[in-house]
Amino acid sequence: MNKRMNLLMFSGDYDKAMAGLILANTARDINVDVTMFFAFWGLFLLRDPEKMTLEDKTIYEKLMTVITPKGPEALPLSKMNFSGLGKWMLEEMMEDQGAPQLIHFLKGARKKNIKFYACKLSVEIMGFKAEEFLPEVEIIDAQAYLKDALDSDMQLFI
Amino acid sequence: MNKRMNLLMFSGDYDKAMAGLILANTARDINVDVTMFFAFWGLFLLRDPEKMTLEDKTIYEKLMTVITPKGPEALPLSKMNFSGLGKWMLEEMMEDQGAPQLIHFLKGARKKNIKFYACKLSVEIMGFKAEEFLPEVEIIDAQAYLKDALDSDMQLFI
Amino acid sequence: MNKRMNLLMFSGDYDKAMAGLILANTARDINVDVTMFFAFWGLFLLRDPEKMTLEDKTIYEKLMTVITPKGPEALPLSKMNFSGLGKWMLEEMMEDQGAPQLIHFLKGARKKNIKFYACKLSVEIMGFKAEEFLPEVEIIDAQAYLKDALDSDMQLFI
Numbered sequence: 001m002n003k004r005m006n007l008l009m010f011s012g013d014y015d016k017a018m019a020g021l022i023l024a025n026t027a028r029d030i031n032v033d034v035t036m037f038f039a040f041w042g043l044f045l046l047r048d049p050e051k052m053t054l055e056d057k058t059i060y061e062k063l064m065t066v067i068t069p070k071g072p073e074a075l076p077l078s079k080m081n082f083s084g085l086g087k088w089m090l091e092e093m094m095e096d097q098g099a100p101q102l103i104h105f106l107k108g109a110r111k112k113n114i115k116f117y118a119c120k121l122s123v124e125i126m127g128f129k130a131e132e133f134l135p136e137v138e139i140i141d142a143q144a145y146l147k148d149a150l151d152s153d154m155q156l157f158i
Numbered sequence: 159m160n161k162r163m164n165l166l167m168f169s170g171d172y173d174k175a176m177a178g179l180i181l182a183n184t185a186r187d188i189n190v191d192v193t194m195f196f197a198f199w200g201l202f203l204l205r206d207p208e209k210m211t212l213e214d215k216t217i218y219e220k221l222m223t224v225i226t227p228k229g230p231e232a233l234p235l236s237k238m239n240f241s242g243l244g245k246w247m248l249e250e251m252m253e254d255q256g257a258p259q260l261i262h263f264l265k266g267a268r269k270k271n272i273k274f275y276a277c278k279l280s281v282e283i284m285g286f287k288a289e290e291f292l293p294e295v296e297i298i299d300a301q302a303y304l305k306d307a308l309d310s311d312m313q314l315f316i
Numbered sequence: 317m318n319k320r321m322n323l324l325m326f327s328g329d330y331d332k333a334m335a336g337l338i339l340a341n342t343a344r345d346i347n348v349d350v351t352m353f354f355a356f357w358g359l360f361l362l363r364d365p366e367k368m369t370l371e372d373k374t375i376y377e378k379l380m381t382v383i384t385p386k387g388p389e390a391l392p393l394s395k396m397n398f399s400g401l402g403k404w405m406l407e408e409m410m411e412d413q414g415a416p417q418l419i420h421f422l423k424g425a426r427k428k429n430i431k432f433y434a435c436k437l438s439v440e441i442m443g444f445k446a447e448e449f450l451p452e453v454e455i456i457d458a459q460a461y462l463k464d465a466l467d468s469d470m471q472l473f474i
Contacts, residue, residue: 003466008314010177012237015356019326022437026458032466040173041237060251079328079357093376097440121180124255125248142184150161150190150311153466156324156473157314166472168335170395198331199395218409279338282413300342308319308348308469315472
């Protein structure tokens, strides 16, 4: 039987998203099953920048849609972001090393049969619509997450 | 035999406390045993706002008592807190969805036979007294936490 | 067979480094095997303040070497750091309680046969050299980390 890894992606930071996606891709390379469950700020990583909508949203939901990072490339660093300067420098350093950018790790993960789940309660509270997310994303509740996590060989809260 | 979940609550952020308590409540709903071990900033969630005391405390301990969030409702967001504006907006959005507030998830957890432990070393360093916490809270050391965590089916650092 | 604990040290915060090292030391005291894998900001904890070098580094790598915390004592708090004032106060409070400082927990961990791994990709991106780290540190890739983590009884992302 395969090993299984379950990641709860909570933070919505560029660097932590990177960490989670590198682990997810690497796990698939050694045939480990991977579930990524995105909650709260983690949902920002799943947004398709092309598919933002303001329809049928309250004023708060519109604000949440507009003032938050639209898609993976817009996420800030958890540290030393310096209004984007630190992040820009880190991206340059990654390019110097020939390391893939966040968007490539995300693209890799989407091709590697990783399960992408969005937290139902978080989606409702923030007022996001299912069609604003990447097409792979399935919306599930905390109970479904827990059952998956409890049957996995490792779980991380990122 | 029941499954067991162990959460190390470190951060003291409103949103992460919410995440931990939602997981804890949901786990109990499917009959999973739950331990929550609160350390460092996580202790702020366990303080009873009515029971603050300054007696027998050093000047640093008095400061720590007074300048830190007194109880669950006073915790800030880990992101986009905007001096409380972001948190206020999030709470409004939760109310719009009929989602329970943090205090209700905490109340639920207290009724559901979840073990609440406070980290002995953190309590000593911050100078809190046992009577400043909710009555369910038991103070244990890192070794007791580890034994519980190692025997659990999943562990998260929140 | 021994129990095993695997910690992914990501944050580079003083308080979280403390939490990780206390858990690591405590685990060894009860004969649990411990792996600590340091990635991204977590690498700052492994730097030997005496061994900083700027040779053979790009301008970004030099900046990264100079503007980031050099060694454990220079790490900031994740919260209430107040430009170092909060951290100073916390250290005073720890001294009042006779609690060891971060550097002592690190020294303890280094003597207790804990495995210290640095993330290869993080080291390359940040441009650190192997000789800038403590001598115990071994550089491994994400795949080696995952295999260790998946075979452990608990894993935390700190």
